[in-house]
Amino acid sequence: MHPDLTLRIAGESGEGVITIGETLCKLAAREGLHLVTFRTFPAEIKGGACMIQLRLSEKNISYHGEKLDLLVCLNQEALDENITELKENGVLVCEAECDVPEENSRLTVYKVPFERIAVREIGSRISKNIVVLGTLCHLLGLPKLTIEKFLAEKFAKKSKAVLDHNLDALQRGLNFAQQHFTGHRSVQMPSPSGQRKLLMTGNEAIAFGAAAAGVKCFFGYPITPASEIMEWLAVHLPRLGGKVLQTEDEISAICCVAGASWAGARSMTSTSGPGLSLMSETIGLLTMAEIPAVIIDSQRGGPSTGMPTKTEQSDLFLALYGSHGDSPRVVMAPTSVTECFRMTGVAFDIAEKYQIPVIMLVDQALSARLETVEPHVARRTPAASRLRAEPESGGKYARYKLGGSVISPVALPGTEGGEHMVTGMEHDELGNFACDEETHTAMTVKRFRKLPAIESDPLAQNLSTRLGDPHAEIGIVTWGSSAGPVEEAIGRANEMGIAAQAIVPKILNPLPHQELREFFGNVNHVIVPELNFVGQFAALLRSTYRVPTISLTKIKGIPLTPGEIVQKIAEVAEIATARSKKRYGRAAG
Structure with missing residues (x-):
């Protein structure tokens, strides 16, 4: 057994390339292997180059691997694009019609008529990815019964005919490999620990982390590569007593976050660079009115629409400075899927305690990355909340009281004696409009004093x-x-x-x-x-x-x-x- 294996499946979008990789990931996680993936796909719904790379290991890993031990190509374009990534003695599995350049003579090459088996023998081109899975079942030494059980679970809500169709495709791929892969080098899987692990993407971990942190309201607008956060919460948050609303645009989403959070609910949104640009004015409002919010920005390539399905870390300046005036906010950046879960909770704690917007930066690669997570890590309860005011009836409540702590106790709407103004304009302690130099200076200093306090807070340690x-x-x-x-x-x-x-x-x-x-x-x-x-x-x-x-x-x-x-x-x-x-x-x- 090898402690580490890196493999890539490449083909055309719509051929089930990602499905093959995700299936292998789920099987590996059930066996207790550690894994990290990277995927890239075109912006088009169908067509265009697509690939998923998996690195499987006996030990904890933080990167999806570099040179490949195994490459699976479903067409000539995929082979031409990816063959240079194979190790000199690597294994190539490709469509039978593919031409392999002569300079790759040290490779072990298996040619499989995936298309012919799917179309002529099974009668369905969409079965090709399951045929591929069958050949990998033999090549990687995966237990056939384990894959059959997985397919039965996957198609549990489908008819028996659909399941039988896929089991037939799996068997035909396996049969071809058993008959034609004899006497050649096999690819060895790492030794599984048998301790089953959780498997989730960065986006799923963020959504899961938000739920564990007690989020009550999510407002968002679909945008690649952040949409899966809203999709996960739309399914699960209502069961936990929360609300999810798809708004007409990103401006509406962040304004809804501001309103719900002002009313006392832990609230969040998720977006990408174009959406964060639209949210910048309301982020300034959150800062001025001292309203907590968590904003997830899954970065993608380029300005404007750019490259929606490609990764980049180019929104840092936007996250730090993207609002007019001096507008302090917290910016965080997890490094892994596990960190996506943990740091979403920390983001809520800091936002709530300090009544400040928190922007968490991830990127397409991390959002879409499948990674194993130890089950004990995915447990959490909220560690901090807003300091509530107890105003005296008939008195004047100073919502933005100066002096002392950087945190002003907040009276939620309906609190007796807690009447005050909430505005995006500069204000005095009561929230009333004030534009004199002394008030503006004092309130700006008050808002910025939160940052050094956060830096020294145990919430921000480690x-x-x-x-x-x-x-x-x-x-x-x-x-x-x-x-x-x-x-x-x-x-x-x-x-x-x-x-x-x-x-x-x-x-x-x-x-x-x-x-x-x-x-x-x-x-x-x-x-x-x-x-x-x-x-x-x-x-x-x-x-x-x-x-x-x-x-x-x-x-x-x-x-x-x-x-x-x-x-x-x-x-x-x-x-x-x-x-x-x-x-x-x-x-x-």
Whole structure:
């Protein structure tokens, strides 16, 4: 058995490529394997290149793998596009009509007439993906009974004829592999632990985390790649006593969040970059009126409509500064599916306690990523709530009281003696409009005092991760889903004899200043890998800490790879060594 296996299924959108991968994921999770996936698909409903990559392991992993052990191609285009990603001695399974370039002679190649078996023998082209699953059942050594049981569960609400049809397709794929794959190299699966794991996407984990954190109202408008959050909550939140409303647009969604939250309900929305742009004015209202809200932004590629189904980390500046005036808000960025669950709860706690909007940044790769989660992790109860006011009847209630704590007790609508004005205009302690310089200055300071208070709050502790050799001179600072390839790259660099260390802040406003200053004081070089063109996080670090940075950016719509990061680490190490030798030579002279 191998401790690790990376495989990719590639074809055309509409051929069931993703279904094959998701089925393998569910089977692996039931057996107790760890797994991480990455998928890419076109914006069109049908047609266009599509693939899903799985990495299965006996140990916990944070990246979907780089070079492939196994590649399954359903057409020539998929083969041409992906064959260079195979290891030299990898295994290729492809449609029988595909031409394999001669330079790939070291590969083990299995050609299977998927199309012919599906159309001529079964009579249904849509059965092709189940035929593929049958061949993989033999190649990977998967128990046939386990797959049959899974298919029976999957098609439980369908007729017996539908189930029998799919079982026939599975058997025919298995039969072909048994007859033609003899005497060749097989692909070995990692050893399963037998301890069943949860399997969910980043979007599902966010929705699940929101439910566990006590969300009562969700308002949203469908947008790729965030729609699954609303879809999950639409099914499950009403059973928990909550409400889900699909609004006519993102502006309506965030305004509904503001209203429901003002009334006392934990409320949230989810969107992508275009939607967050539309929400920016109301985010300013949430800040001014001190109304808590959780906003999920699943980032995608490019400005405007851009690349809806591709990944990027290019909304950081929008999340930090996207509103007119000085408008403090909290910005967070989980690094994994498990973190999506946990940090959604933290986002609600911070929003409610400090009466402030919290924006949580994920991206298409993390939103769509399937990942195993340990069952004990997915348990949570709300840890913080709003400080409630107990106003005296007949007195004047100071909703925005100055002095003392940064948190002003809030009286919900209907609270006796709690009458006050709620407005987006600058206001005094009672909420009445005030535009004099003293009031505006005092209220602005009050709103911004929340950020250092949040930074020192136990709720925001343990929201950064340290990786690698703490004595290394080469440092890496990254955020969000780029943490996975960074973690793997540091391990590879260490195997090459190059020491590196990293820090991954998961709260980006307020930044963990003490930890970052300590980190910068211990390294001589700072590499900042991220998925945007201008190096937004690197710019934030330079402007905040006056530290020189080395940007490693990528805007191809796919995640960074450990190999790309290792290459940058090696370049920096080589330059550092050359400078050290030059200084030593001068000193010796």
